Amino acid sequence: MALSNLVNNLEESVTLSASARAKQLKAEGRDILMLTLGEPDFVTPNNIATAAKEAIDSGKSSFYTQAEGLPELKDAVGSYFERYYGYGVSHEQVVITTGAKFALYAFFAAVLDLGDEVIIPTPYWVSYAEQVKMVGGKPVFAVATQENNFKITTEQLEEVVTGSTKVLILNSPSNPTGVIYTAEELTLLGNWAVAHGILILADDIYGRLVYNANQFTPISTLSEEIRNQTIVINGVSKTYAMTGWRIGFATGNPEIIGAMSKIVSQTTSNPTTVAQYAAIEALNGDQTEAENMRAEFEKRLNMLLPLINEIRGFEAIKPQGAFYLFPKVSEAMAIKGFSNVTAFCDDILEKTGVALVTGAGFGASQNLRLSYATDFETLFEAVNRLKEYMGREFFRSNFNVMMYVEDVAESVKFWGSIGFSAQILDENSADIKSSADADVTFTLYKKDIVRQISPEAADSVPSLLLQTEDLDDLYQKLVELNHAAGEIVDAPGLGRVFNFTDPDGNFYAVRESK
Ligand SMILES: Cc1ncc(COP(=O)(O)O)c(C=O)c1O
Known part of the structure; x- marks a missing residue:
């Protein structure tokens, strides 16, 4: 069959195809642990499901709505923006779509001409580049790596901008890295786009999934x-465990929103009516x-990160939002x-049954993505199998691990109060030893000093796996x-584990030494 050039040039979504392969193996009877898909493992909250049932029972969900969405839902989006963004949006500034994914597609179709470039x-999230190509645009990549915390700068934008650049995509918190840009960083990027007359596509879909007191600034x-230069994309899928309902929205310049609505009206017509009623309850209810689901993701992140970093050859930075870890695995x-x-x-999938997503589809050839939007049991078992696969004998040497603290003397007091001994090296550093397990030694280092050498390192939040003989005692003290x-919690293959944060916000997981 002669298919179109468009389809022949299109990549399949790596996240969906990774899930499909894992599901196939599962159907064949293999014991598969799915860490592939970007969706909450929770079911949609009751109040939302009830609103949907009422919309069906009353008959109002039987009919088409306005193509660009129910006015009541646009009102709900308006109130949502007032609450979470601090500004309101009028009806002509909102379009409701079949998932945020279609809002993105409608946006690209609305603003891109053949050959227009999108930075x-x-x-990046897999679909951006493919959608840009589908409407004749050209994706242009600004490369951020793990070494610079997966963030781009205006200097990098300067290197890739051309006369054909039309759009800059920003996705913070990011899928797949979980990184959040600070207000200062975004101001620089935003002003740069304004100065160049480039539209900003802000994909804020993970804006409510932010952890450990980090801040998301839209x-x-x-x-x-x-x-005025920004179209915001958002939706209910991730925040409200509503991936299956397919409701997203876009807000911004009425002319662009109107053009997107036209595209919606000629393609999907309105998003499913019953799902729109459910979304009204999600946003207003x-x-x-x-918040409970967000808190649960936070717990999983804090527990999982140190364990992942203990797998031989895996190295993950600490994400601030979304629900993914994106470890660098070049050593592995x-x-x-x-x-x-x-x-x-x-x-990894064939040998261990752990289904992960290749970083290649995200433009990162040394990383893997794993989603922690799944239960603890699955996560622990996955870590266990990955450790087995990579060589269980490995235990990261803690001798080189540095924890950055504001005040070394205060920090030494904290470690002393939970039964660790300290060797003060000088006023800026101290070695901490677990008296229960002398294998564990790490260094506290004064942040101010580190800041002068490497501001990025000083602001990173390191994590460490500790072992102790008396887990209950340490837990009680903390x-x-x-x-x-x-x-x-009982982690298969690891024994009993828990996690905690020191006074400086550094993360530790503790397991019982065997
Ligand atoms: C960054 C990003 N944007 C948009 C979407 C699309 O979300 P929706 O389910 O609302 O289409 C996803 C879903 O994976 C995503 O990760």
């Missing part, structure tokens, strides 16, 4: 000029369940004899000091 910072709130690939991350990812997070 996409890497690593770029559209930074100045009038930036807001009680937010407790959304070298150990296992792979030079291609996709082949490495396939091998509970008394208000530093323990969550409960002690």
Whole structure:
């Protein structure tokens, strides 16, 4: 069959195809752990499901709505923006779409002409580049790596901008890295786009999934000029566990929104009516369940990160939002004899049954993505299998690990109060030793000093896996000091573990030494 050039040039979504392969193996009877898909493992909260049932029972969900969405839902989006963005949006500034994904497509179709360029910072969500290509645009990549915390700068934008650049995509918190740009960084990027007359596509879909007291600043709130230049994409899928309902929305300049509405009216017509009624309840109703789910993701992140970093050859930075870890695995690939991350990812699936997503589809050839939007049991079992696969004998040497603290003397007091001994090296550093397990030694280092050498390192939040002989005693002490997070859980292959944060916000997981 002669298919179109468009389709022949289109990549399949790596996240969806990775899930499909894993599901196929599962159907064949293999024991598969799915860490592939970007969707909450929770079901949609009750109040939302009830609103949908009522919309069906009353008959009002039987009919088409306005193509660009129910006015009541646009009102709900308006109130949502007032609450979370601090500014309102009128009806002509809102279009409701079939998932945020279609809002993105409608946007590209509305603003791009053949050959127009879209700057996409890497690593990027898989669909951006393919959607741009589908409407004849040209994706241009600004490369951010793990070494610079996966963030791009205006200097990098200067290198890739051309006379044909029409759009800059910003996705913060990011899929796949979980990184959030600060207000200062966004101001620089936003002003740069304004100065060049380039539209900003702000994909804020993970804006409510932010952890450990980090802040998400929507770029559209930074100045009038930036807001006028920005189309915001958002939706209910991730925040409200509503991926299956397919409701997203876009807000911004009425002319662009009107053009997107025209595209919606000629393609999908209105998004499914019953799902729109459900979305009204999601946005207007009680937010407790959304907060509970966010808190649960936070717990999983804090527990999982140190464990992932203990797998031989895996190195993950601490994300601030979304629900993904994106470890760099170049060392692990070298150990296992792979030079291609996709082949490495396939091998992991075949040998261990752990389904991950290759970083290649996200524009990162040394990373893998894993989603922690799944239960603890699955996550622990996955870590266990990955450790087995990479070589269980490995235990990261803690001798080189540095924890950055504001005040070394205060920090030494904290460690002393939970039974660790300290050797003060000088006024800026101290070695901490676990008296229960002398294998564990790490260094506290004064942040101010580190800041002078490497501001990025000083602001990073390191994590470390500790071992102790008396887990309950340590847990109790931390509970008394208000530093323990969550409960002690039984992790297959690892034994009992829990996690905590030191007074400087550094993260530790603790397991029982065997
Ligand atoms: C960055 C990003 N934007 C948009 C979407 C699309 O979300 P929706 O389910 O609302 O179409 C996703 C979903 O994976 C995403 O990760």
